[in-house]
Amino acid sequence: MAATTAAIAETDAPRRRRADRSLPTAGRIRRANVERLLDAAEAVFAEKGYGGATTAAIALRAGLPKANLHYYFRTKEQIYRAVLDRILGLWLAAFDPATAGDDPAAVLEAYIRAKIRLSREHPQASRVFAREILSGALHIRGYLVGDLRRWVERQSELMRGWIERGLMDPIDPVHLLFVIWAATQTYADFDAQIRAVTGKRAQSHEDYTRAADTVVQLVLKGCGVQR
Amino acid sequence: MAATTAAIAETDAPRRRRADRSLPTAGRIRRANVERLLDAAEAVFAEKGYGGATTAAIALRAGLPKANLHYYFRTKEQIYRAVLDRILGLWLAAFDPATAGDDPAAVLEAYIRAKIRLSREHPQASRVFAREILSGALHIRGYLVGDLRRWVERQSELMRGWIERGLMDPIDPVHLLFVIWAATQTYADFDAQIRAVTGKRAQSHEDYTRAADTVVQLVLKGCGVQR
DNA sequence: TAGCGTCCTGACCGGTTGGTCAATAATCGC
DNA sequence: GCGATTATTGACCAACCGGTCAGGACGCTA
Known part of the structure; x- marks a missing residue:
């Protein structure tokens, strides 16, 4: 799946209280919201490019407040990498x-x-x-x-x-x-x-x-x- | 040349004192600076995209102060259109x-x-x-x-x-x-x-x-x- | 139902961006 | 060489952007 870098949102808890605490089952809410955000981000990045995309636009499209996006993905760069990772998975499967x-x-x-x-x-x-x-x-x-x-x-x-x-x-x-x-x-x-x-x-x-x-x-x- | 909209920089004086005053000969300084700016803009837009490009980066690449760019092209949108116009001229000639x-x-x-x-x-x-x-x-x-x-x-x-x-x-x-x-x-x-x-x-x-x-x-x- | 971890979010912040402006300098037509 | 046009630019501004944070809501497990 993750070809270059790990999709951090799925392995990195909100702000780990202790150094490393593996997510128990990676809650279903998280999974659902991450997917909505990735879908929205893919659409916005596709249309506007990285520089033209705003985290506000992505969040809006996902139907979530911007701060919520930053809860799952710390930076714009990070959600962008996660989107790319998902795409590479798709590409590899087709190859x-x-x-x-x-x-x-x-x-x-x-x-x-x-x-x-x-x-x-x-x-x-x-x-x-x-x-x-x-x-x-x-x-x-x-x-x-x-x-x-x-x-x-x-x-x-x-x-x-x-x-x-x-x-x-x-x-x-x-x-x-x-x-x-x-x-x-x-x-x-x-x-x-x-x-x-x-x-x-x-x-x-x-x-x-x-x-x-x-x-x-x-x-x-x-x-x-x-x- | 100009396929969709006129390249405004070449027809629009700095800030016309009166409503319409056709530029006499469109001075050589203007022509040279406009070309430098278009070259720089093309490079920056190509690399960063419209949203990722900044007028400061374009001006820097052209070796001019940002305010000078805005003297020839009132808005980022306008220099972008001018770049596109030049490209369409190229394309049409090749066709x-x-x-x-x-x-x-x-x-x-x-x-x-x-x-x-x-x-x-x-x-x-x-x-x-x-x-x-x-x-x-x-x-x-x-x-x-x-x-x-x-x-x-x-x-x-x-x-x-x-x-x-x-x-x-x-x-x-x-x-x-x-x-x-x-x-x-x-x-x-x-x-x-x-x-x-x-x-x-x-x-x-x-x-x-x-x-x-x-x-x-x-x-x-x-x-x-x-x- | 108590307790704890996860999730949510309005308000906020410093930095950047596109764009303006007024003052100055260079250039040009005569 | 002189007035008028054109070109130059540092300083400035409001809007926007990515990112933070404190504190409350929610949802599990026991």
């Missing part, structure tokens, strides 16, 4: 399924569709992640140079194997992954542009399906894997 | 060249390479643009539903013609454009992620060339146009 198997088309298609589903189901998470990278990815550098980099290397190895066996055109696997990430996340991150250009008020379920179809078609044929 | 012609491969390849060159030469502009869309694109909605939308419709018409004449696979032209935009801009916007994953300190000229090659290869073969 795992695609591993070995000698069917490039199936693996690539499944991965692309999973990523687009993520864009549709968690657009705000995607936007917070995008903003974090735009800001230099300081908070998630550990994840990027650790888990993610290893995942990319493994996946690249796999693809190079496919290429050697003639199952796939010679194409730079790393750049292929960058393109797939970009093409799938754009449906969450650049939603406003897509809506403006297409004249739709919102992307429908069919729009996402058509997007996935297009990306799958483009990538599979583009790197010459048989369906 | 134009690709028009008619019956060689899909040449048109697509030229467009992709032009977009990637833009990512390399103006990464900060790209990031400001990305952040604006993430924030809902409120300031550039006019551009998106106007110029850009018309451009997309024209380009889609062209592609549909190619498809009918069998020069290109049947593929949704609008989604194809979204994918091209995403795949090319990712090299500017997600630079931090790319550097972290590849372990490089900076993307080199060759990296960009390889990126362009990969995207071109993927798109051309992916939608079945002959090179």
